[in-house]
Amino acid sequence: MIRSSIPLLLVLAGLAAGESKPAPIADTLASMKPPEGIAVQAAVDESKVTQPVSMQIDGRGRLWVAEYRTYAKSYDLTLNDSIAVFTDTDHDGVYDERKVFHEGRIYSGIAVGLGGVFVCAMPNLIFIPDKDGDGVPDGPAEVLLDGWELERGGWTNNTFSNLTWGPDGWIYACSGMSNRSRVGHPGDPPEKRTMIGSGIWRYHPVTREFEVIARGFTNCFGLVFDSDGELLASDVGPRILFHILRGGNYQVEFHPAFVPASAYERLPPIHELKGRNLASGAFLCGESWPADWRNRMLTSRLRTRTIVGNELKPIPGGFGGGPDQVLLPRPADNWWFPVAFCATPSGAALISDWSDANRELHSFPIPDRSGGRIYRVGPTGATEPSFDLPAATDQVLIAGALGSNAWVVEQSRVELQRRSIEKRLGPATTAAVRARLDDPKADVAVRRRALSVLIACTAIDDAALHRLVAEGDERLAITAARALGDQRSFDLAQAKAATGRSPNLRIALAEASFRLPDALRRPLLSALVQAVEPADPDQVALMAWYAVDPVLTTDPAWDRTLPDLARNQKLKGFVQRRLGGPAPAPKVESAPAAKPAAAKPPEPAAKP
Structure with missing residues (x-):
């Protein structure tokens, strides 16, 4: 997301031209022109959702959405944000039931799993327990980390966001350039806290470790892991796609982002465009997609309001980026504003439409809060299967975690991790996963996913990881080396x-x-x-x-x-x-753009 730079006069001119409300959803759909083999449908309309900024489908197939109503040029703390849960009762791709799970303030990101919901709720990262999965909190929210703040005059859309499950059992997330903060556990003194500006960070739900893993960028607002476990990010600056390496220092647009002065040269982007193209969200097209879309990374280009895919080609040192390929041109709806993605059980993508006429996200000086929409885009004819992974056997979860459907892989692994934490994962289960890892005849992709399960469940010994580093396939060796670093061994x-x-x-x-x-x-x-x-x-x-x-x-x-x-x-x-x-x-890097005039400081954020 990006702070508005459009004068009020232009917005009013747009409203006078008949843009005072979004086009009817049927008209918007009719004007969408996806390529052959791709279909779009409305999954949630404006009667059920407002300000959808972050989404995830849980292991039961329910859609969880953070509704970011407090968002404005200065946070409006007279309002509440919601975490809403949607159910598709007949599996037709339309979520027809809604209930509110929790209300609070400044909800900018969610991750559902491990018996509850992790939430970016500035100034805190919180956990809301729901151990039985009934969609009703079991108790009050627990503050896991605190200290995030908006610097004086900062942009409220440049906050921490995009909680994303990592294949190693950590939760990864973004931090915006206005979040120049000192983060730590509740009660930590200043010397035990970590400074963070714009960058990528992670949190381990078991060890409760927090660390910044990459610094730089403008305002990353999209994270996704590829099938090899590599982390990719989208950014709202002219440098729009990045391969995230732990400890990396990346090119920046405004603030120095606490990049050390001795980082004499910065890591380059995968993809860079002239001008500020403002890429938001991240989704990787899987095997169910038509051949010319598989393994393309989808992002929303906020200036043009198009959905674009980029082919990512592995090369020594990272990735090479191919040219843009438009998946969805801008429809005949001047309020269409795609912000975030999430994967569905069928392999399709859900796209959250913030639904606002302003060119850069929000109406001036406050956004329109009358609605929002969520669309489903994916292979023509694909239907959403029924799942209840929390009720599945370990054997079913193993099959899912070692499969090729990204949503099933992630959710099965998260459920196995939960059972490991709760001491409900038997030795026969981990032995079965270990056998797949050790099988030299198994596909390397399957072996790598088996290794990720064992790492997330802390069910592999250092000796096995050392052998993989020394002798294993390169992808296995890379995953094992990172795990050994995490274990400091x-x-x-x-x-x-x-x-x-x-x-x-x-x-x-x-x-x-x-x-x-x-x-x-x-x-x-x-x-x-x-x-x-x-x-x-x-x-x-x-x-x-x-x-x-x-x-x-x-x-x-x-x-x-x-x-x-x-x-x-x-x-x-x-x-x-x-x-x-x-x-x-x-090496001379591109001169940073001038920072716009500071906005009025927001009111202090209240704890949820």
Whole structure:
């Protein structure tokens, strides 16, 4: 989302031209022109939903929606936001029943699972328990993290959002550029809190760890994991698609986003366009889609109000982005404003329509709160199957978690993780998943999903992860290396040997090193610095540098060894520059755009 820059006069002119309300939903649908093989239908109309900003379908097939009514240029704390639950009783793709699960303020993101709902509710990340899954809270909300705030004069649409289940059992999310905050657990003193501006962060629901994993961007407002477990993000700046690497520093548009000054060069985007194209939401088209749409990443382009797909091609160091391919041109409805996506059990996408005539999200000075819509877009003829994963056997969940339907994979894995947390996951279940991982004849994609289940359920030992890093398929080795970093455990001999395997694995080892104790971190980084090839993609040298930088200058004897170890000239130059020696000229990045005049500070956010 992005703060409005349109003068009131232009908005009033639009209203005078007959745009005082959205087109009838039937007319909007009739004007949508999807490509052959793709169909669009209305899933929820304006009589049932307002301001839909975040959505997820749970393991029972119910649609959960955060309704963001408090949103305005300055938050309107006289109103309440809602988390509404919708049910499609006849499985025709239309959600015909609605109930309100919870009300509070500043609800900008939700993730449903593990016996409740996680909610971005500034200034807090909260958890609302619903252990029996009846859609009624079991008790009051628990504050898990606090400290998010809107800087003075900040933009209310640049807040934290987009809670997303990770394949490793963590919850990932975005933070906007106006959220320059000091985040921690309730009661934490300042020195134990983490500074965050625009970036990507994650939270572990079991260990309750919080960490910022990437800094930069403008205002990311879309996260999705691909089938290999790689995290992708959309952003509202001119740089619209990113591959997120843990510990990465990315190009920024306005604020420095707490990117260290010694990040002499930033990681590039996958896709960059001239002008501010404002990409929002993220969805990956799966195997049920027509062939020319599979594996394309869908985003909403807020300026043109179109739904666009980009082909993402894995390359050494990350992804290459293909040209835009329009899925949905702008319909004949000047209030159509697609903001967020979520996957359905059939593999289709739900698209939330904020429904507002303003060019950049909200009417000036406050948004229209009269409605909103949710559309379903996907393969022609696809129907929504019935699911009740919380009632399924472990065997059914294993089959789902190792399958190829992204929604079934995610929801089955989350339910298995919940049973593991509650000590309801028997050894036979984990043994069955482990057997699929260890089967050399199994498809690598199935083996990687099995590994993710075991990691999320904390059901795999370090020795097995070390073997995968040293000998496994590259995708398995990358996943295992990241898991070992999360566990702060590494066999140095095997890790050092793995630095020579591939550029992508070198990146994963750099990602893992951030969480290691110094006794493991420095020896691994020495091997990594030496292993970065002169011809490696820039992402490898940059990630190695980001990993080295925080511990450089803390051990003079170790510091002196690094310039001679480095064979990659970019990496060597960064080390020399940081140590005060000769260094190459810094790379010049695009000049940041001027920040618009500050808005009036919002009222302090109240706790829900």
